Amino acid sequence: SNIDSSCHILALAKNCDNLQRLVITSTAYVTPPQQGPIYESLVDLPSPASQIASELRNGVLGKEEAIAATGHPNIYSLSKCLAEHLICETRGSLPVTIVRPSIICAAIQNPSPGWIDSRAAFGGLVLGFGTGSLRVIDGRPETKLDIVPVDLVANCLIYETFRRDIQSLDRRNVRIVFSVATMEKSLTLGDACKMLELYFDGRFRYIGPQGPILDLYQLFHHYIPSRVYATVNRIKGNEIGERQAMKTWKVVRGMNTVFKPYTNYTHDFRPEGPSADFDPAKYMHVICQGVHTNLMQSKL
Numbered sequence: 001s002n003i004d005s006s007c008h009i010l011a012l013a014k015n016c017d018n019l020q021r022l023v024i025t026s027t028a029y030v031t032p033p034q035q036g037p038i039y040e041s042l043v044d045l046p047s048p049a050s051q052i053a054s055e056l057r058n059g060v061l062g063k064e065e066a067i068a069a070t071g072h073p074n075i076y077s078l079s080k081c082l083a084e085h086l087i088c089e090t091r092g093s094l095p096v097t098i099v100r101p102s103i104i105c106a107a108i109q110n111p112s113p114g115w116i117d118s119r120a121a122f123g124g125l126v127l128g129f130g131t132g133s134l135r136v137i138d139g140r141p142e143t144k145l146d147i148v149p150v151d152l153v154a155n156c157l158i159y160e161t162f163r164r165d166i167q168s169l170d171r172r173n174v175r176i177v178f179s180v181a182t183m184e185k186s187l188t189l190g191d192a193c194k195m196l197e198l199y200f201d202g203r204f205r206y207i208g209p210q211g212p213i214l215d216l217y218q219l220f221h222h223y224i225p226s227r228v229y230a231t232v233n234r235i236k237g238n239e240i241g242e243r244q245a246m247k248t249w250k251v252v253r254g255m256n257t258v259f260k261p262y263t264n265y266t267h268d269f270r271p272e273g274p275s276a277d278f279d280p281a282k283y284m285h286v287i288c289q290g291v292h293t294n295l296m297q298s299k300l
Helices: 001-014 049-058 063-070 075-090 120-129 148-160 187-201 212-235 238-264 280-294
Strands: 022-025 097-100 103-105 136-138 146-150 174-181 204-210
Touching: 001 075, 001 136, 022 075, 022 148, 022 187, 049 075, 063 075, 075 097, 097 148, 103 120, 103 148, 120 238, 120 280, 136 146, 136 212, 136 238, 146 148, 146 280, 148 174, 187 204, 187 280, 204 212, 212 238
Parallel strands: 022 097, 097 174, 103 146, 136 204
Antiparallel strands: none
């Protein structure tokens, strides 16, 4: 869907008279985990993007094969990477800017500090811990989490769309822009988890990479409690409670699967322009407040 939707938007843009520039939202994680800096440029692929996309659609190439061949951690980041390449290959003379945000979370200022309405990404992880469902994380405590406020990403998109010096940009090249915190303004996973523990008065049972120890902790602190709660509700005849217990287990397990690339690897993004200016520790507190105020009444 990332590939098709981007191509459809590009086709629409080509039919718009007097369009000055198309601004596309991608992700900073189009670059597979690597040592060293990551710059605002297209990511190398082993084959043309059009070929990879076609083989994926036709079943010639499986998702796991494509991921292994390109080094991407999941199909999401690969699809975003392919979309970027296809836009560049087929845009013709249309000026295009690609904005790459990192992990988007609660607003730092607008419309209000801590505003959040999505349980996706890091907000979901905070919600999982705050509600007592998430106690084990697949990750390395020393990993830097590049989390950027949603309003700063919105500001970046608006600026790139309406910037005054738009005519001075090189129309022959696609402009790629990071909207990230950078390593300098990113907390480690360990420090972020400590702040969550202080705010929600709880404790993570284990933070570590995939392996037998992680599996054991997940068994005792995620799977078994969910099964026990589901069984108790089934005995009581509470079908809703039983379904919710098993759903919670699936959601928590899914969190660790989805977040694994971001909690196990530090990404050293190097934007050419000035990076976002905020205190990461204060922002983490704003995130906790926002999740507590806006999401704690919702279910995982």
